[in-house]
Amino acid sequence: MPTRDRPIRTRYAPSPTGPQHIGGIRSALFGWLFARRHGGQFILRIEDTDQKRSVRGSVEQIVASFDWLGLDIDEGPHIGGDYGPYVQSQRLDMYQGWANWLVEQGYAYRCFATPEELAEMRKAGRGYDRRYRDFPADRSAERAARGEAHVIRFKMPLAGTTSGIDSIRGEVAFDNAQLQDAVLLKSDGFPTYHLAHIVDDHAMRISHITRAVEWLPSFPLHLHIWHAFGWEKPQFAHLPVLLNPNGKGKLSKRKQQFADSQGKSVPVLVHEFQSAGYLPEAVVNFLTNIGWNFGDDREVFTREEAISRFDLQDVNPANSAYPIAKLDWLNSQWIQRVDANDLARRLKPVLESVGYAVDEALLRKVAPTLQVRLKSLNDVLRMAGFFFESWSDFAAPSAEIVIQRKMDASSTLDILRGALPLLEALDNFSPEAQQAAMSAFAASRGLRNGAVFGSLRAAVSGQKVSPPTFDTMQILGKAESLRRVKLAMAALENTLS
Ligand code: GLU
Numbered sequence: 001m002p003t004r005d006r007p008i009r010t011r012y013a014p015s016p017t018g019p020q021h022i023g024g025i026r027s028a029l030f031g032w033l034f035a036r037r038h039g040g041q042f043i044l045r046i047e048d049t050d051q052k053r054s055v056r057g058s059v060e061q062i063v064a065s066f067d068w069l070g071l072d073i074d075e076g077p078h079i080g081g082d083y084g085p086y087v088q089s090q091r092l093d094m095y096q097g098w099a100n101w102l103v104e105q106g107y108a109y110r111c112f113a114t115p116e117e118l119a120e121m122r123k124a125g126r127g128y129d130r131r132y133r134d135f136p137a138d139r140s141a142e143r144a145a146r147g148e149a150h151v152i153r154f155k156m157p158l159a160g161t162t163s164g165i166d167s168i169r170g171e172v173a174f175d176n177a178q179l180q181d182a183v184l185l186k187s188d189g190f191p192t193y194h195l196a197h198i199v200d201d202h203a204m205r206i207s208h209i210t211r212a213v214e215w216l217p218s219f220p221l222h223l224h225i226w227h228a229f230g231w232e233k234p235q236f237a238h239l240p241v242l243l244n245p246n247g248k249g250k251l252s253k254r255k256q257q258f259a260d261s262q263g264k265s266v267p268v269l270v271h272e273f274q275s276a277g278y279l280p281e282a283v284v285n286f287l288t289n290i291g292w293n294f295g296d297d298r299e300v301f302t303r304e305e306a307i308s309r310f311d312l313q314d315v316n317p318a319n320s321a322y323p324i325a326k327l328d329w330l331n332s333q334w335i336q337r338v339d340a341n342d343l344a345r346r347l348k349p350v351l352e353s354v355g356y357a358v359d360e361a362l363l364r365k366v367a368p369t370l371q372v373r374l375k376s377l378n379d380v381l382r383m384a385g386f387f388f389e390s391w392s393d394f395a396a397p398s399a400e401i402v403i404q405r406k407m408d409a410s411s412t413l414d415i416l417r418g419a420l421p422l423l424e425a426l427d428n429f430s431p432e433a434q435q436a437a438m439s440a441f442a443a444s445r446g447l448r449n450g451a452v453f454g455s456l457r458a459a460v461s462g463q464k465v466s467p468p469t470f471d472t473m474q475i476l477g478k479a480e481s482l483r484r485v486k487l488a489m490a491a492l493e494n495t496l497s
Contacts, residue, residue, distance in 0.1 A: 006232075008040025009207045013197060015047050016058030020065040020270040023212070023242045023251050026287045030239055031210035032071050033288070033303075033310040040207070044076030045200060046087040049190045059087075065270040069280045070303065075204075083204040088196050095191035098199050098229070099152045099184050103140075107228035108184060109133055110140045110150045127180045128153075152185040154194070154225060162220035167208070167237040167312040174220040182221050194221055202231045210312065213238040213319070237312045240291050240319045247321040266324050277350065277376030278327065282334040286327045291316045299326075300333045332375045340368040347380045354381060356388040363388075365475045369467035386461050391480055396487035397462040399495045404454040413492040415455050416485055418445065423485070429478045431470035438470075459488035 010031035014024055035042040044062065048054045063078050075081025085091060102108035111132040113121075121129055132140070133155060144150060156179045163173035184195035191199070201209060215222075216238045226233045242251040251268060267273045273283050281302070288306045289299060292315050335343060344360070344367035351358045366384050373383060386394075403412045422437050423429075442452045457469040460481050466472050473481040 006207050007205070008035055008038040009043060009205050010035045010040065010210055011043040011045050011201070011204065011206050013045045013047050013200075013211070014058075014062060015050060016054050016062070018055040018058055019061055021251075022268050022270065022273070022287070025065065025069070025270060026242060026290065027210060027212050027239050028066075029069075029071065029284065029287050030237075030292070030310075030312070030315065031208070033307055034208060034210065034237075034312055036307045037310045041074040042072070043081065043083075043204060043206070044073045044078075044086060045204065046077055047193065047196065048087060048089045049192065049196055051089070051190070061271075068270065068274055069284055071284070088191070088200065091196075091200065092189060092191070094203070095185065095196055095199055096189060099191065099195060102154070102184065102225075102228060103152060105228070106155070107225075108152050108154050109135065109181075110144055111153045111181075111183075112140075112143060112148055112150045130181050133181060149187045151183045151187050153181040154184050154221065154228075156181055156221065156224060162223055164219055164223045164236065166216070166219070167235055168240075168315045168317050169238065172216065172219065174217075176220070179220060182218075184225075194218060194225065198222060198225050198229070198231075201234055202226075202229065206234050208235045208237060208312070210237045210239060212241050213317075214241065237315070239315065240317055242290065243319050243321045245322045245324050250319075251322050266322070277378035278331050279334045279338070279346070279377070281338075282327065282331040285334065286323075286330050289326070289330075290320050290323060291318075300330065300337070328375050335374050335377070336371050340364070340371060343367045343371060346377055350377050350380055351385070351388055354385070356385070358388060362475070366467065369471040369475070373467065383463075383465055384467060386463060386466070387475065391476075394462070394484060394487070396484075396491035397458055399492050401462065401464060402455055402458040402488050402492065404451045404458075407451055407455070409492050409495045412455050413489060413496070415445075415447065415452055416459060416489045416492070419452065419456060420482065420485055420489070423473075423478070424482060426478070429474055431468065431474050434470040434473060455488075456485065460484045 012024075012028035012031060014020070014028075032042045034040075044066070046059055059077055063073070063076070066073055073079065075083065075086065077084070077086040080086075099108065103110060109132055111128075113128070113131060118128070121127070132153070157176045160176050161173050162176055162179075163171055166172050182194050183192050185191050200206075219236065219238070223233070243249060244251055245266060267276050267278075274280075284303055285300060288301075288303075292310070294301050294306070295309060295314075338346070341364060344363045347367060347370075348358050348360070348363060351363070366387050370380060370384060374380060399409050399412075403409060407415075419438060419441060422441055423434065426433055426437060438452050438456070439449055442449050453469045454464075457466055457472065458464060460469070460473055460476060476484070
């Protein structure tokens with residue numbers, strides 16, 4: 001629970017470096033859940049102070065990722081808000097003003113060390129040796145006024161400890177002697193993350209900073225900067241990160257896909273989940289389950305259910321191996337959970353992406369037969385794409401597809417010959433009526449149901465895998481189904497002549 005009488009505002013503050021990585025989204029999601037739980041706001045802020053790494057079009061990609069996942073944003077560069085601009089490169093004056101203020105107040109100092117000097121310090125295996133920390137203020141101001149290149153560094157305490165409260169980890173303490181006088185403002189006038197995010201989080205009234213645990217080592221520096229400004233600090237939650245599926249190392253970012261332990265390619269970018277046919281609900285559910293749990297062993301839950309329970313205190317501080325194997329299962333659960341028309345709506349673009357002109361009425365008949373069978377939306381292509389091919393162009397499947405286990409061309413032909421008049425005689429072509437007729441037929445001939453149903457399935461779909469045979473035939477209709485059975489019979493006859 002929030003402990004202060006202060007509106008809850010959390011933010012996601014990515015650097016615009018291209019497609020969204022699932023690790024960043026996971027951090028964002030926890031901030032989002034927390035804001036939604038408390039009726040607060042969730043803000044998108046673009047941290048583009050490292051201009052070299054900025055990639056054009058990133059903001060659009062970020063917004064598209066959030067839209068797809070269904071995580072709504074209250075303020076951000078794409079929609080504005082009361083505390084903008086929400087892009088750091090548009091706020092440079094502010095950072096420069098505050099950096100100078102820190103210098104004037106004695107909390108920070110200008111450092112004129114040249115790149116060569118810094119390289120030497122690095123070579124010697126030491127960090128920055130604080131050589132300008134006690135440089136006289138008037139001479140420092142003069143050199144700056146003459147235009148000499150410099151950075152602004154924060155004066156960290158040299159001894160003692162710094163401690164702070166992390167919402168997930170409780171109290172954390174750091175030995176000040178281990179800390180550096182970090183750069184706040186670079187020589188090109190751009191701030192570093194350390195300065196920029198604090199100026200912004202204050203100006204944007206952020207109540208809770210939810211960010212990756214990689215920032216924990218900088219936490220004492222940030223606490224001192226907050227203190228120097230005299231601003232009311234937000235609360236901090238350093239979120240565990242995702243590790244590679246084998247538990248070793250942080251989930252790879254640069255390589256977009258890599259092999260998990262089974263050698264399967266694993267999605268890590270939001271658009272990869274989308275193109276692999278995952279439902280956004282399943283992805284959100286999957287991410288919410290990593291490092292947090294619903295509390296009653298429930299693994300499948302809606303975002304609304306998660307919101308009603310979520311708290312930062314309950315996040316497990318340990319980093320987690322990426323449990324990608326769970327995602328396929330969750331996705332199939334979600335595919336069963338959405339209603340059939342909704343499923344049809346989601347399958348349509350998948351079918352269209354490979355060029356089918358989708359008849360929506362037909363798709364609404366097909367979708368219910370797939371609901372318990374799809375692991376991924378993309379499976380529709382393999383299982384049921386044939387429905388959307390031109391029916392009049394349907395070509396007889398090869399004998400090899402129609403012939404079932406332990407059968408041959410002539411015994412399969414016998415089956416189809418025997419089945420055809422029985423199906424033709426059915427006035428009611430429901431799956432149940434077909435099934436009753438075909439089971440009776442199989443029994444009368446001493447055949448396995450599988451041999452009869454499988455031959456028919458292959459005959460009408462042209463495939464070994466499809467929705468249930470009799471559902472398929474009902475959707476195709478009696479006339480079309482029988483036409484296809486006859487085509488298959490002709491194909492088998494050809495192999496025998
Ligand atoms: N731009 C920082 C990052 O991407 C933001 C960290 C934070 O949320 O404060 O790591």
